[in-house]
Amino acid sequence: MRRIRTGAVIGLIRGVALGALLGTATFAQGLFEPVARVGDRVVTAYELQQRTRFVEVIGQPGDPAELALEGLIDDRVRQEAAEEAGIDLTDEQVMEGMAEFAGRAGLSTDEFVAGLAQNGVDAATFRDFVAAGLGFREIVRQRLLREVEVDERDVDREIRRLAGDPGLRYAFSRVVYRVDTPQFAAQARSRIDALGSSPSLAAFAAEARQFSVAPEGPAGGLIDAMDAADLPGPLRQLLSGLAPGEVSAPVPLAEGRAVAIFQLREVREAPRPAPAPTAIDYAAFYIPGGRTPQALAEAAAIRARVDTCDDLYPIAREVGQDRLDRGTLPPSQIPADIAQELALLDAGEASTVLTRAGGQTLIFLMLCDREYPLPGEADREAIRAALQNRALDARADALLQTLRAETRIEILP
Known part of the structure; x- marks a missing residue:
């Protein structure tokens, strides 16, 4: 596979933006010219423009153009594999997948799509992104599900993990960046990349004071220590995966118009004891x-x-x-x-x-x-499915890399 030339891709994206402003018929035709061939499939300039903007809106760290092209190549490989396996998704399956993705940002599908539209991303771009992933997920299930076993004890452990240890308190900080314009999105990506995954507490606090738009920004992004049981589920899960000093991946906020990063400062013991084992x-x-x-x-x-x-x-x-x-x-x-x-x-x-x-x-x-006593009522089947999906995701990454290595991929000049 030819190595992606980031400079050429960025030049192409800038050209797309300029042509859109000029509105020339010649350039409009160029939007649908192929920029990459993946097996018997192509990636067009328009798709690359749209995916690049999508990457910017969701705040994915890294170079947007390179991430977009890599992602579209992966999608073509996934689509080819799904077609060969005879997988044909229904509209209902795709809509459910879109709702699941939007839900990660705490939004409905309509809210998420509206946020994308405000930033120049078509709903079809979001739909195609989700559909490619769903089709490949079905392939992984067919090939690899029998390798993944989740028993009742695994489910019990996950329920306790999601609930958090009631004897713990998390002290953490937050930086919230605006990403509602291309300029702010580029600045946020640059700042996040420069900050790194384990900056000093002082460096993170300085970043919050200078760039965070959240109320706690002037105070260095500091948030008072909170009991694990009192945190929202997604935030509790995010913090539980960090070591003190580590910084999370960007989390979309405000319909994609802002992203937040969190730094875990300290994990403390809470005054009340953990429950006795049963x-x-x-x-x-x-x-x-x-x-x-x-x-x-x-x-x-x-x-x-x-x-x-x-x-x-x-x-x-x-x-x-x-x-x-x-x-x-x-x-x-x-x-x-x-x-x-x-x-x-x-x-x-x-x-x-x-x-x-x-x-x-x-x-x-x-x-x-x-x-230990299980905290409240839990949907055991939903948790079992989540554990299976987590294990399948790891196997899916390995399968995708194998399929990519077997596919002819050409980046066009």
Whole structure:
């Protein structure tokens, strides 16, 4: 594949804008000239102009022209794969996909489309973008869904994660940039790129004071610490994925007329305690010899081979299934010494403090998981689908790169 020449692409986009202002018939014809060939399909200058503006409106960091051309090439690869697989989306499926995308910005489809129109982006551009992704998602489901397994325990963990730990408080800052004109959008992209993913707290505060249009901007973008349970779901999820000092990806606001970035300053313990676990999943692997050097060496060898409790099963098959016990019990039903030791462990950690049989058997004790009360009512099937989609997205990226490598791609002069 030929490397995309950013300078040439930017020149083309500027030419499109100039021609639109002049309104010449010759240039109008040029709008539909191909700028790239992807297999048997083409990308036109008009599509490139529209996608570039779309990238600017949603605040995607990076060079808009290069991102637009790369995205359109990916879409052509996706469309070709969907056609070969016989996938034909219904209007209802596409509308649902558009609503899902708009919902990420807290908008209805009509509100999102209206915001795009105000910035010169046709609704058809948005529709084509969504449809290409949906068709490819269906291919991924057909090919790879059987590889993704989500059980009830996975759903329980995700419910707790989405609810946030009620014993945590997040201290964070925010910068909100205007992107309602091409000039402001370009400035925002430049500022976000210059700031980087992990600026100092002082640098982020200075950025907020100089460029943020939010009320807290003059105060350095500082927002008072908030309980995780009190944060809106999307913001709680965004902050939970950051380490202190890290900055989030841009988040569209105000119908695409502004974007926000968040920096996590600190995660604090809240005054109220987290709920007590309702059950504890743990494993005990029994090693003959007590605390002899040989038994301790065997325990060390096991520790080197396992990351989770599930990793103990192959070892048990090698030395005897009767040496492994695993169970999930309420804390009150767990032997006191084991319960006390488990309280000191995090999931995946192990202890070799305890013995049995008068000190003749060493216990390799491992905490698998703690189960907590589930917060409120949750749509388990929706959460299961979200977990499957997350796993499928990772596999989809790999599949797309494979298909691109197999496709003839030419950037036209």
